[in-house]
Amino acid sequence: MKIVLDGMGGDNAPGAIVKGAVEAAKLIKHDIYIVGRKEDIEAELKKSKFKGKNIKIVDAREVITMDDSPVKAIRRKTESSMVVGLTMVKDGQGDIFISGGNTGALVVGARMILGRIEGIDRPVLASIYPCLGGEPSLLVDAGASSEAKAQNLLEYGLMGSIYMEKVWGRQQPKVGLVNLGIEESKGTSVTKDAYQQLKAASINFIGNVEAREVPVGACEVIVCDGFVGNVILKLTEGVAWNILKLIKNKLMRNVKNKLAALMLKSDLKSMKQEFDYEEYGGAPILGVNGPVIKIHGSSGVNAVKNAILKGIPYGQENVVEIIRQSMLDLEEIIEKDEEE
Amino acid sequence: MKIVLDGMGGDNAPGAIVKGAVEAAKLIKHDIYIVGRKEDIEAELKKSKFKGKNIKIVDAREVITMDDSPVKAIRRKTESSMVVGLTMVKDGQGDIFISGGNTGALVVGARMILGRIEGIDRPVLASIYPCLGGEPSLLVDAGASSEAKAQNLLEYGLMGSIYMEKVWGRQQPKVGLVNLGIEESKGTSVTKDAYQQLKAASINFIGNVEAREVPVGACEVIVCDGFVGNVILKLTEGVAWNILKLIKNKLMRNVKNKLAALMLKSDLKSMKQEFDYEEYGGAPILGVNGPVIKIHGSSGVNAVKNAILKGIPYGQENVVEIIRQSMLDLEEIIEKDEEE
Numbered sequence: 001m002k003i004v005l006d007g008m009g010g011d012n013a014p015g016a017i018v019k020g021a022v023e024a025a026k027l028i029k030h031d032i033y034i035v036g037r038k039e040d041i042e043a044e045l046k047k048s049k050f051k052g053k054n055i056k057i058v059d060a061r062e063v064i065t066m067d068d069s070p071v072k073a074i075r076r077k078t079e080s081s082m083v084v085g086l087t088m089v090k091d092g093q094g095d096i097f098i099s100g101g102n103t104g105a106l107v108v109g110a111r112m113i114l115g116r117i118e119g120i121d122r123p124v125l126a127s128i129y130p131c132l133g134g135e136p137s138l139l140v141d142a143g144a145s146s147e148a149k150a151q152n153l154l155e156y157g158l159m160g161s162i163y164m165e166k167v168w169g170r171q172q173p174k175v176g177l178v179n180l181g182i183e184e185s186k187g188t189s190v191t192k193d194a195y196q197q198l199k200a201a202s203i204n205f206i207g208n209v210e211a212r213e214v215p216v217g218a219c220e221v222i223v224c225d226g227f228v229g230n231v232i233l234k235l236t237e238g239v240a241w242n243i244l245k246l247i248k249n250k251l252m253r254n255v256k257n258k259l260a261a262l263m264l265k266s267d268l269k270s271m272k273q274e275f276d277y278e279e280y281g282g283a284p285i286l287g288v289n290g291p292v293i294k295i296h297g298s299s300g301v302n303a304v305k306n307a308i309l310k311g312i313p314y315g316q317e318n319v320v321e322i323i324r325q326s327m328l329d330l331e332e333i334i335e336k337d338e339e340e
Numbered sequence: 341m342k343i344v345l346d347g348m349g350g351d352n353a354p355g356a357i358v359k360g361a362v363e364a365a366k367l368i369k370h371d372i373y374i375v376g377r378k379e380d381i382e383a384e385l386k387k388s389k390f391k392g393k394n395i396k397i398v399d400a401r402e403v404i405t406m407d408d409s410p411v412k413a414i415r416r417k418t419e420s421s422m423v424v425g426l427t428m429v430k431d432g433q434g435d436i437f438i439s440g441g442n443t444g445a446l447v448v449g450a451r452m453i454l455g456r457i458e459g460i461d462r463p464v465l466a467s468i469y470p471c472l473g474g475e476p477s478l479l480v481d482a483g484a485s486s487e488a489k490a491q492n493l494l495e496y497g498l499m500g501s502i503y504m505e506k507v508w509g510r511q512q513p514k515v516g517l518v519n520l521g522i523e524e525s526k527g528t529s530v531t532k533d534a535y536q537q538l539k540a541a542s543i544n545f546i547g548n549v550e551a552r553e554v555p556v557g558a559c560e561v562i563v564c565d566g567f568v569g570n571v572i573l574k575l576t577e578g579v580a581w582n583i584l585k586l587i588k589n590k591l592m593r594n595v596k597n598k599l600a601a602l603m604l605k606s607d608l609k610s611m612k613q614e615f616d617y618e619e620y621g622g623a624p625i626l627g628v629n630g631p632v633i634k635i636h637g638s639s640g641v642n643a644v645k646n647a648i649l650k651g652i653p654y655g656q657e658n659v660v661e662i663i664r665q666s667m668l669d670l671e672e673i674i675e676k677d678e679e680e
Contacts, residue, residue, distance in 0.1 A: 132579070132582040132583060132586055133582070133586050133589075143520060146520060146527055146528045146531075147528055178571065180483060180486060180566075180567060180570045187486055187567070188486045188487055188567065191486075210570075210574050211570065211571040211572075211573075211574035211575035211578060212574040212575065212577055212578035213578065214575060214578060215575070215578045215579045215582055216578065216582055226520075227520060227527070227528065227568065228567065228568065228571055230520045230551065231518065231551040231568055231571055231572065231575075232551075232571065232575060233551075234550050234551035234552040235551035235552065235554060235555070235571075235572060235575050235576065235579070236575065236579050237552055238551060238552035238553065238554060238555045238556065239472070239555045239575070239576050239579040239580055239583075240579055240583060242472040242473070242555050242556055243472060243579075243580060243583050243584070243611070244583070246472055246473050246611065247587065247611070249473075250610075250611070270590075271583070271586065271587070271590070
């Protein structure tokens with residue numbers, strides 16, 4: 001398997017990207033292709049003193065920056081690490097592309113270069129959502145499009161279910177629709193339609209889910225539009241970090257509690273880790289003709305390493321092909337329904 | 341001032357309502373009118389051994405239940421405590437109405453019986469949002485309508501600002517629009533329009549606010565549609581309670597930490613209190629011709645007492661009149677703009 005890595009994407013590129021690749025390369029036999037300015041990647045590789053043979057460099061002279069306009073950047077910077085990397089996956093020279101670069105450009109680039117899977121109206125960025133004291137869920141849409149039609153929400157549920165099953169090994173993952181209440185009749189016209197479509201699909205749809213239940217893993221695939229998804233991700237982070245901060249402050253308030261603080265330090269640290277996106281291997285773009293993973297712009301060595309390791313099943317499990325097949329099956333069902 | 345209380349609304353009615361009224365009546369000189377089945381209220385009042393003269397009973401034979409359909413209930417149950425209480429405010433026999441009954445019916449009843457303030461397209465339920473380690477904010481819309489037009493979001497910002505200034509004593513309260521990012525260009529067509537309208541209004545609009553900043557009180561009036569508002573309220577609750585639960589469990593895990601647990605017990609308890617809606621005196625309905633406050637269906641004695649005490653400035657400060665005037669001013673500005 002060939003893993004393609006954007007060597008120039010993110011705040012810590014190429015240093016952290018190369019170091020993360022080296023850490024992963026020591027653990028796996030697959031080839032890792034780092035795309036970017038050859039001399040920069042080589043210099044970093046030399047620093048790492050890596051002796052293995054499974055890291056290769058693909059020269060790409062341009063870099064898409066965080067300030068670049070997505071569509072323009074993909075069209076004009078044809079020699080950029082991002083465009084070159086995505087093209088490798090398109091041409092079968094790579095099995096998965098991983099990037100910490102400009103999110104908008106990566107989503108647009110994936111759509112333009114790899115193309116949408118037949119039957120999919122809108123590819124989407126999904127995000128791993130850290131649940132409290134349990135296994136993480138998948139949130140779709142994580143903020144790619146602020147609005148969604150019922151059909152888009154159906155697609156998010158289908159693709160998310162396939163991804164969690166094939167990549168995370170979940171059996172019949174529970175798919176839930178974020179809504180105002182659990183009753184079928186709740187919500188907007190869009191969520192009401194989406195409810196009916198998700199209910200009819202061949203997935204384990206558990207119905208509407210209230211936001212209160214999301215952090216405890218009530219569903220493994222959290223379906224919502226990108227506006228709500230953005231609120232869920234950022235609010236969870238805001239509430240969690242601030243509570244931990246408050247607790248720390250309360251602990252430090254007086255001498256009596258300083259003792260308790262010391263005792264609790266390791267517990268709080270482990271809780272912070274549960275909220276650490278770096279542990280989870282990045283966010284998949286679903287609905288395009290090839291596996292693509294977005295990692296945070298601020299990703300460090302560990303995040304890059306984890307994205308590579310967690311990316312392997314996404315590259316190997318034919319997720320794209322299974323999504324394509326499920327969309328064809330869905331069309332057949334709809335056509336049959338219409339004939340009857 | 342005459343405070344009108346729905347004696348039959350909520351899970352703990354009439355017991356907790358009467359007890360809460362008694363606790364409040366001991367502290368204030370205003371009259372409290374409890375509306376409901378006379379014999380039931382009298383029996384509860386007798387139990388409380390209250391000797392004051394500022395609690396009065398208004399007989400109302402019907403009760404609107406949680407299962408009643410809002411519009412039907414308001415139209416048909418004309419002898420219900422809710423309809424009788426709202427009518428008292430409409431007729432000037434009461435200055436504020438407080439109810440823990442069916443939320444939908446209360447919102448519909450307020451609109452139908454008191455009527456919308458001239459110029460207001462949509463009255464709304466606002467909710468006090470407990471910020472972490474700081475003063476609470478006001479969230480508008482708290483879930484009354486799942487969708488909103490730009491004009492509605494403008495109204496929410498205006499009314500919320502007036503409410504926080506007059507009832508909570510905030511000077512030029514900071515009004516923020518919940519959005520995907522802080523840039524003016526972010527969000528849906530609705531949030532983009534709302535941004536421009538809020539920016540032009542005579543309020544302290546601080547621009548877009550990301551969900552991450554909401555729990556730390558980045559703005560004192562949080563403007564969003566009811567779907568997003570519902571997600572913010574419920575997710576905050578879900579994340580906060582579950583983190584506190586996790587911490588408690590981690591503390592209890594071993595003997596070493598049991599000591600720490602004892603030391604921290606009071607700290608955790610005080611944090612829980614910060615999230616306790618009972619402390620904040622209920623949720624105002626804004627945009628109708630009279631002050632109305634919704635308290636939780638599960639409200640206990642303390643919640644009822646606080647709602648009465650916090651309700652006093654809402655009843656006294658002419659909030660309704662100020663909202664009406666600000667809508668007239670707004671119309672003048674718009675007309676002037678159009679003439680130019």
